Amino acid sequence: MPQTNVKQVVPRASAAVSGQANAETIAINADHRNMVRYASKNDVGYITISEHLQIMAGGAPKEIRRRWDLERRTDEGWYP
Secondary structure, three states: OOOOOOOOOOOHHHHOOOOOOOOOOOOOOOOOOHHHOOOOOOOHHHHHHHHHHHHHHHHHHHHHHHHHHHHHHHHOOOOO
16 A cells, blocks of 8 residues: 655755765655664565665775776876
Protein backbone atom coordinates (compact mmCIF):
# COMPACT_ATOMS: atom_id res chain seq x y z
CA MET A 1 0.00 0.00 0.00
CA PRO A 2 1.51 3.41 -0.96
CA GLN A 3 2.26 5.83 1.82
CA THR A 4 -0.02 8.83 1.72
CA ASN A 5 1.52 10.78 4.57
CA VAL A 6 5.09 10.99 3.29
CA LYS A 7 7.19 14.02 4.09
CA GLN A 8 10.68 14.95 3.11
CA VAL A 9 12.92 14.36 6.11
CA VAL A 10 16.16 15.73 4.66
CA PRO A 11 16.42 18.76 2.33
CA ARG A 12 17.95 18.07 -1.09
CA ALA A 13 21.10 20.02 -0.18
CA SER A 14 21.71 17.59 2.68
CA ALA A 15 20.81 14.53 0.62
CA ALA A 16 23.46 15.12 -2.03
CA VAL A 17 27.24 15.16 -1.79
CA SER A 18 28.38 18.74 -1.27
CA GLY A 19 30.01 20.27 -4.33
CA GLN A 20 28.68 17.65 -6.72
CA ALA A 21 26.35 19.49 -9.11
CA ASN A 22 25.27 16.26 -10.79
CA ALA A 23 24.79 14.31 -7.56
CA GLU A 24 21.93 11.85 -7.64
CA THR A 25 19.58 11.81 -4.68
CA ILE A 26 17.67 8.67 -3.77
CA ALA A 27 14.26 8.72 -2.16
CA ILE A 28 14.04 6.45 0.86
CA ASN A 29 10.50 6.08 2.15
CA ALA A 30 11.37 6.03 5.84
CA ASP A 31 12.16 8.27 8.77
CA HIS A 32 15.71 8.72 10.10
CA ARG A 33 15.44 5.71 12.40
CA ASN A 34 14.11 3.31 9.79
CA MET A 35 16.07 4.43 6.75
CA VAL A 36 18.97 2.21 7.83
CA ARG A 37 16.96 -0.71 9.21
CA TYR A 38 15.75 -3.36 6.82
CA ALA A 39 13.75 -6.52 7.39
CA SER A 40 16.12 -8.49 5.14
CA LYS A 41 18.52 -8.26 2.21
CA ASN A 42 15.44 -8.61 0.00
CA ASP A 43 13.93 -5.35 1.31
CA VAL A 44 13.52 -2.78 -1.48
CA GLY A 45 15.33 -0.11 0.55
CA TYR A 46 18.27 -2.39 1.26
CA ILE A 47 18.58 -3.36 -2.39
CA THR A 48 18.38 0.27 -3.55
CA ILE A 49 21.02 1.51 -1.12
CA SER A 50 23.38 -1.45 -1.56
CA GLU A 51 23.28 -1.11 -5.36
CA HIS A 52 24.12 2.59 -5.18
CA LEU A 53 26.94 1.95 -2.70
CA GLN A 54 28.40 -0.71 -5.02
CA ILE A 55 28.31 1.74 -7.95
CA MET A 56 30.00 4.45 -5.87
CA ALA A 57 32.64 2.07 -4.53
CA GLY A 58 33.37 0.77 -8.02
CA GLY A 59 34.09 4.27 -9.31
CA ALA A 60 36.04 5.39 -6.25
CA PRO A 61 39.59 4.40 -7.32
CA LYS A 62 39.36 6.40 -10.56
CA GLU A 63 37.89 9.41 -8.76
CA ILE A 64 40.54 9.27 -6.03
CA ARG A 65 43.34 9.20 -8.62
CA ARG A 66 41.74 12.17 -10.43
CA ARG A 67 41.55 14.19 -7.23
CA TRP A 68 45.13 13.34 -6.22
CA ASP A 69 46.33 14.41 -9.65
CA LEU A 70 44.41 17.68 -9.38
CA GLU A 71 45.84 18.30 -5.90
CA ARG A 72 49.39 17.58 -7.11
CA ARG A 73 49.00 19.96 -10.07
CA THR A 74 47.56 22.64 -7.79
CA ASP A 75 50.42 22.21 -5.30
CA GLU A 76 52.91 22.55 -8.16
CA GLY A 77 51.22 25.76 -9.29
CA TRP A 78 49.97 24.30 -12.55
CA TYR A 79 46.27 24.44 -13.12
CA PRO A 80 44.60 24.50 -16.54
